[in-house]
Amino acid sequence: MKMFTILTPTFNRATTLPRLYESLLNQTEKDFLWLVADDGSTDNTEELVNMWIAQNKIKIEYYKLPKGGQHKALQLGYYKAKTKYLVKIDSDDAFLPDAIENYKNEWEKIEAEKNKKIINICAQSMYVNGEIVGNWRFPPDIKYIDSFWHEMVLKRNNHNELSNCTLTKILKEIYPVDYKFWLEDKTNIIDGVFAPRIGKKGTTRYINTIVQVVYSDAPFSSMRSMSTYENKFWKALIDSKYFLDENFTYFFWQPRYFINLSLKLIISSIICKVSFNDLINNIDSKRLKLFILILFPLGISAYIYFRFIKKKFWI
Template identity: 30%
Template structure:
């Protein structure tokens, strides 16, 4: 019989931190879940560690090792394996309050028209118990765009996804084009469904403890702004502009910031102005106007 929730954890050389997730899962008050570990080509002792977890037989654990293809693709390959009604993407170095799964499951079950929703999102705290970013001014059903730009909420959030909705959207998303491209922000995908009108429920409950290990050289949090990741940053800005399109005229600062960001990282990736504009569905004239400023910004960086 299928579990109610599947936990997906993409992992790359995280044997030193994976136990933190495991210990959190063992303590969960909600027990109707399984754990899928998607090993993205680890060369450390991850497999041995996971075997030890499996031998304890506390809950169901599936382990898959793949050649390194980076988190963006690894997550989607994990999502394809989900057969439960709900799933969560847990990073390989965080921890979770004992009632995290229970909270998110019951909030999800309270949504009757789930075909209109992608999931439920709550708050994260840091290792000292302080909220990461902001709480939601109100609990509401709406878009991630509204959360960020109407309510001006910042900081990492965490939640649960509705499998049927997510997998249906993923069928139409060709992520193979990002194979071998390194770091790609998950926003490249969520911008598409968020802009298409699929709603998220935002709740002011703590469902994750975010751990930042500044010494971990494999952590995306510590490497995503470096040179090797500039293609992904370019794509993140481009997907934002193309997904939300003309509604960005109502948020001129956001539009300009993202357009210049797209142009700067395109310049770093040696794209011409013509190529930059070919990548845009809208804002081509504004792009021509802003391009000199992007060149200046790039030079003074």
């Protein structure tokens, strides 16, 4: 069995998948299989991937689902993965040639250290021009930091877009195939919701190594038949709700972060015409419910200000 599964959820990315495929062919370490989870593409994605499977240059598994959103493709990918480790990469990005080699070397170091607390490795991403994605930088001469999501984001302000290589069993635990979330018929639930869940399961090793190139040339392909504008607010609503609900106990680590996110939740619910009762009834945390109740008048005022005075939302 291979050591790594490289999971790519995709929808109508036949124009960008060849770039990712070429980057996989160029890997210096071949101990992986590529699992493509197709969210009902209507272009020639299926024919393209089947052609690569027939060429048999790398091990590929291809699964096509009825259209349901990236979250459904991820669920299927995590369910189907059988390797010890899993790396997710978007269908419009690419790996550097030594990406999998770097991950393998780091996991072998961790195993040699007998450090069973580490369940995830985060590596850096860069743009085509070589610039690191995000503003956070490692301290000089530091090769790695063993930490967890809440400390790195809420205390160190590391909001960089990172590549994750995670123990597959952890991903299966935090996102089982039968998992459903509130309003999942409206929009995707993004990876950022699951990163804190990984943080609660164990330690992450953040390595000062670039493994991934992030591109921005892919055409937009919304998961639902709604405008990009409308979808943006549904995403803000869902992402804010789940992050706040699951992480509100960390409020005092960075209060301003949680206040802004709570205002985003309230404003998004107003724009999406989700009733106050529906919003409150779908919040599990009692502390968050109380906080939203207290903050709601300010949220309405903020909505009026951005809607009628600024005429632009910051979300």
